[in-house]
Amino acid sequence: MVETMDLGEGRKKVTITLGSYSFSVLTQGAILNRFTLDGKNAILGFDDWRAYIHAPSYMGEVVGPFANRIKGASYTMDGVSYELDKNDGKNSLHSGSRNYGDEIFEIAGLSDDSVTLALLSKERAGFPGNHEVMVTYLLSSDGVLTIDYQVRSDRRCPVNVTNHAYFNLNGGGDIREHLIRIDAEEYIRVDDELIPASVDRVEGTDFDFLTLHRIGERRGGAYDHCFCLSLEGGVVVEAGDRRLTMKTTMPGVQLYTGEFLSSDYEAYDGIPVGPFMGFCLESEYYPDFVNHPGYKGCYLESGLTWRSTTSYRLERI
16 A cells, blocks of 8 residues: 655655554655654654654654764865765765755655655766666565665766665653674674764674674663674664564665754654664765775766665564
């Protein structure tokens, strides 16, 4: 079943239901608004689309053209220096004012199990090129929500696109009791500004999630780090009678446990959003790869199409 709702001011919401599963997306920012099993929502979100614009959390947005941080809000490509918005101290975070998540997408395709959203993002804020962006959300009958991203640019540019949904398999409360396994033998160590410092082994550290651990078992549950996924690797999270499994074509995943979520905003049913109420699994290239030649990243050539796919499977256990 497909339902399209006009939210006003040029925004729409699309809800697709398949058996016991359902998801909703907004044309504002291509935001993943809900993902439910048996009516129980597994992500944080807002009833009013305006809250997504004002809450400083990037909640559910498709972030691009460059997710995560860039040191000093600058980089050099092909001998040319590019200056970016400084929106995270002296650094750039999630593309600054160029972020796709701030824009309104159009519905480009709709079927019984999928919706495709399209955006033309004009060149600005230090990221070259006019970008044609296509994002498809596809739901399967066994609970796999696949997000397919495509970007085409008329100028060479760095690309690092992700979704910034905050998951909570219990539907609310603290996520630090969730169990998580990450198929990554390496992670990216960061400095005090969360800027990449080095690629380190997880063995013997608080970042070893090769077997299931409670999120809150170490570091007080505070993580905002990229994990370097093993070949064919992924992430598994369990809480209560729910399991979430993530797979991606991208080489890394940023685990952010919501330490800085603001309590100034209310999520569904009037529940205040607060620290550690949701965790993100942001599929990505390595953060700040534009300033680290050895890091895994991508420069999209003019006229070609970049594509990546990430899936999240929600199931009962």
